[in-house]
Amino acid sequence: MKIAVVNSFMNDAHREKISTAAAQHHMEVAYYKTNDEALPHLSDVDIIYAAATGGGSKLAEAAPNLKWFCSVSAGVDPVLKPGVLPEGCLLSNSSGAYGVTIAEHLVMVTLMLLRRYPEYAEIIRRHEWKNNLPLRSIKDSRVTIVGTGDIGTRYAERIQSFQPAAIVGVSRTGRKRSPVYDEAVKQEELEAYLPKTDILVLCLPGTKETTNMISRERLAMLPDDAFVINVGRGNSIDQAALVEALNTGHLAGAALDVMAKEPIPEGDPLWTAKNVILTPHCSGKMTLAYTRDKSVAMFCEDLEHFVKQEPLEHAVKRELGY
Numbered sequence: 001m002k003i004a005v006v007n008s009f010m011n012d013a014h015r016e017k018i019s020t021a022a023a024q025h026h027m028e029v030a031y032y033k034t035n036d037e038a039l040p041h042l043s044d045v046d047i048i049y050a051a052a053t054g055g056g057s058k059l060a061e062a063a064p065n066l067k068w069f070c071s072v073s074a075g076v077d078p079v080l081k082p083g084v085l086p087e088g089c090l091l092s093n094s095s096g097a098y099g100v101t102i103a104e105h106l107v108m109v110t111l112m113l114l115r116r117y118p119e120y121a122e123i124i125r126r127h128e129w130k131n132n133l134p135l136r137s138i139k140d141s142r143v144t145i146v147g148t149g150d151i152g153t154r155y156a157e158r159i160q161s162f163q164p165a166a167i168v169g170v171s172r173t174g175r176k177r178s179p180v181y182d183e184a185v186k187q188e189e190l191e192a193y194l195p196k197t198d199i200l201v202l203c204l205p206g207t208k209e210t211t212n213m214i215s216r217e218r219l220a221m222l223p224d225d226a227f228v229i230n231v232g233r234g235n236s237i238d239q240a241a242l243v244e245a246l247n248t249g250h251l252a253g254a255a256l257d258v259m260a261k262e263p264i265p266e267g268d269p270l271w272t273a274k275n276v277i278l279t280p281h282c283s284g285k286m287t288l289a290y291t292r293d294k295s296v297a298m299f300c301e302d303l304e305h306f307v308k309q310e311p312l313e314h315a316v317k318r319e320l321g322y
Helices: 012-023 035-041 056-061 099-114 117-125 150-162 187-196 216-221 239-247 289-307
Strands: 002-006 028-032 047-050 068-071 090-092 142-146 166-171 183-186 199-202 227-230 253-256 276-278
Touching (some): 002 035, 028 035, 035 056, 099 117, 099 150, 117 276, 142 150, 142 187, 150 166, 166 187, 187 216, 239 253
Parallel strands (some): 002 047, 068 090, 199 227
16 A cells, blocks of 8 residues: 655654554555645555645545545545545544644734734834723633634633633534533524624634624624634635624724635735734644644554554544534
């Protein structure tokens, strides 16, 4: 069997770990830094370990004998499209590797919004000296987290020490995944909680059910001083309605690491919306050593399951999209 590893983040320790695991089962491993470098060599590959996003579908389509696609990315939307993966091909992702880095990003932007960083940054840009803007705190705030997987739960664990009034977890099942949540409710119950939410955090995967989940109508249900933070998928929010809510003062601010269109088009009103913190989809990525090490460990763990024909620990539920 042959494995193609298509990742630019690999260091010698990562390659040694994978090569050692593969050698135990008499598998060949080839390492490629880019998709273009890998594409001509995939015709007889059995396993691909690469990002499903950013061209992963082309890799899969170039491997007619593919038996398992292990995605470095948590999102697998591109390879779920009909005809991309061969019939019977297994699919897993690296959901669970990104919780630490994205949770820390969430804590950062939460504090930046509450302590009015966008406004203070503008004051300093104008070379002014004004330091008396009223601030708010995570303490006693009502936090609603939509998406209670690894990312949402890691964030909840971290902000719990700031003593929020309540942390409500919203998910498809409504299952209480961790005691860190004061309440756990189903997505159908979200509207009942929006009017009593100070900080709305979205950690949603990209599925049909999550598209436009935070609609214009639901944005209007939030208090006028609420904050919205999104690290999931850009299409989960009505972006035009969000910009309008920010500019008219209905919302106190927003932090977006994902947008409806990426990169943000030149001239898009999102660029100049009031009190918005924009980051270029950088909260996750493979930029933290922990994330890289965890992803490789997850792949090697599932390689053992694959060889033994056992269910993959990190398998994607295709009917759910994650």
